[in-house]
Amino acid sequence: MAEIAQGLKLFADFKVDCVVVGGVAAGARGSSHVTYDLDVCYSRNPANLARLAQALRSVNATLRGAPRDLPFRLDAETLARGLNFTFNTDIGSIDILGEVQGVGDYQECLQDSNVLELFDNSCRVLSLEKLIAAKRSAGRTKDLAAPPELEAILEHRRRSGTTE
Amino acid sequence: MDKVEYTEAERWLIEPKPGTAAARARDFGVDLSLTVNNLRLTPHERVKRLDEFQHEMKLLREAVRSAKQNGRDSARPKTVR
Numbered sequence: 001m002a003e004i005a006q007g008l009k010l011f012a013d014f015k016v017d018c019v020v021v022g023g024v025a026a027g028a029r030g031s032s033h034v035t036y037d038l039d040v041c042y043s044r045n046p047a048n049l050a051r052l053a054q055a056l057r058s059v060n061a062t063l064r065g066a067p068r069d070l071p072f073r074l075d076a077e078t079l080a081r082g083l084n085f086t087f088n089t090d091i092g093s094i095d096i097l098g099e100v101q102g103v104g105d106y107q108e109c110l111q112d113s114n115v116l117e118l119f120d121n122s123c124r125v126l127s128l129e130k131l132i133a134a135k136r137s138a139g140r141t142k143d144l145a146a147p148p149e150l151e152a153i154l155e156h157r158r159r160s161g162t163t164e
Numbered sequence: 165m166d167k168v169e170y171t172e173a174e175r176w177l178i179e180p181k182p183g184t185a186a187a188r189a190r191d192f193g194v195d196l197s198l199t200v201n202n203l204r205l206t207p208h209e210r211v212k213r214l215d216e217f218q219h220e221m222k223l224l225r226e227a228v229r230s231a232k233q234n235g236r237d238s239a240r241p242k243t244v245r
Contacts (some may be wrong), residue, residue, distance in 0.1 A: 034221075159173055
């Protein structure tokens with residue numbers, strides 16, 4: 001099993017409430033862009049933070065881009081104090097977002113998502129419309145390449161009457 | 165080689181009319197024939213392909229790293245005892 005599959009299984013196994021956003025969500029919607037990490041927007045409910053921390057510890061998550069000696073304890077309390085975290089794990093790079101720029105928090109992502117069956121897991125995936133909003137809002141050079149294709153997909157979908 | 169047959173909706177992406185989102189994507193440099201290929205798949209198949217590609221890239225990076233390491237090792241002067 002490769003990294004995306006393992007990441008989605010990890011969140012399903014630990015019953016983490018999250019919505020898949022970013023490049024994997026764009027890929028699921030039809031984008032041909034390549035991504036190297038799995039981004040999810042997570043619920044900041046305390047019970048969910050505990051499950052999320054447990055899930056990440058099980059794959060030896062460490063902060064990506066942080067000095068090796070930076071003290072960091074991966075638990076619900078630490079996650080509650082921060083918002084967006086980027087990790088290296090045994091199963092690849094995983095980014096967890098408390099808030100998605102241009103969309104909002106978990107509840108807002110949840111509202112604009114639907115369930116897709118990915119690798120035998122029922123995963124919530126952000127809608128195409130909100131992916132476009134997120135990428136446009138982020139405004140980073142790497143994100144600016146995504147909206148033109150996503151908008152073309154949205155146009156195609158409306159024209160052909162398809163949902164996925 | 166077999167000629168690829170496109171549906172009318174796919175042709176909208178492949179040969180976009182001016183002023184459409186597809187035309188803007190094409191002008192931006194997006195290869196919409198790749199997008200059409202993806203849209204023919206189910207969401208699961210799309211993510212599976214992305215996952216496989218990601219995995220292959222990881223293997224490639226590891227192979228390059230290993231080759232560089234071996235190159236450095238062979239370039240190092242041998243210790244004479």
